[in-house]
Amino acid sequence: MHSKFIFVLVLLLLAPLTNADQTVISKADPVLEERVMALSEHLRCLVCQNQTIADSNAELAVDLKNQVRDKLRQGESEQEILDYMVKRYGEFVLFKPLVKSTTWLLWFGPLLLLVLGLGVLIINLRQRRKLMQQAPALSAEEHVRAASILSGKRGEEHS
Numbered sequence: 001m002h003s004k005f006i007f008v009l010v011l012l013l014l015a016p017l018t019n020a021d022q023t024v025i026s027k028a029d030p031v032l033e034e035r036v037m038a039l040s041e042h043l044r045c046l047v048c049q050n051q052t053i054a055d056s057n058a059e060l061a062v063d064l065k066n067q068v069r070d071k072l073r074q075g076e077s078e079q080e081i082l083d084y085m086v087k088r089y090g091e092f093v094l095f096k097p098l099v100k101s102t103t104w105l106l107w108f109g110p111l112l113l114l115v116l117g118l119g120v121l122i123i124n125l126r127q128r129r130k131l132m133q134q135a136p137a138l139s140a141e142e143h144v145r146a147a148s149i150l151s152g153k154r155g156e157e158h159s
Contacts, residue, residue, distance in 0.1 A: 007132075030119070031070065032068075032073065035072055035078070036065060036068050036069045036072060037054050038078075039067050039068050039072070039078050039081060039082070040052060040053045040064075040068060041054050042082060042094065042095055042096065042097045043059040043064060043068075043082075043085060043093055043094065043095060044066075044092065044093055044094065045058055045060065046060055046061075046092070046093065047059075047060050048061070049060065053065055053068075054094050057090060064085070068081055071084070082094070098158060105155035
């Protein structure tokens with residue numbers, strides 16, 4: 001009986017911690033929350049890596065959103081906050097990396113692959129057309145034989 005009481009007491013004490021990973025949302029300032037969410041769309045969740053911190057419920061993402069909220073409350077600009085996050089976590093924290101010489105391949109690589117693929121396709125089609133034009137023409141006898149084979153009739157075979 002005594003152990004059940006302790007178990008229930010421990011559960012009651014731990015209950016508030018079940019939502020500890022949730023972002024503290026300030027209902028009093030919806031403008032601030034809108035700014036937090038807008039800025040959070042530009043930052044990558046370092047745990048999930050394919051989501052923004054606005055979309056992620058990972059503990060680190062929640063902490064980063066809270067940091068963004070605190071810095072906005074302190075009057076820092078959105079660019080100052082982004083610069084701080086990049087300085088602290090590296091450029092990887094930006095969901096859309098900056099366009100610069102080290103990220104050109106990331107930004108323009110897909111376009112380059114598309115152009116190369118189209119180039120290869122055009123070259124292959126031209127070579128195929130050239131081969132078709134160079135193919136020998138069928139004689140009249142070969143046309144008759146091919147037509148009979150295609151129609152299912154076996155014509156006389158010539159030796």
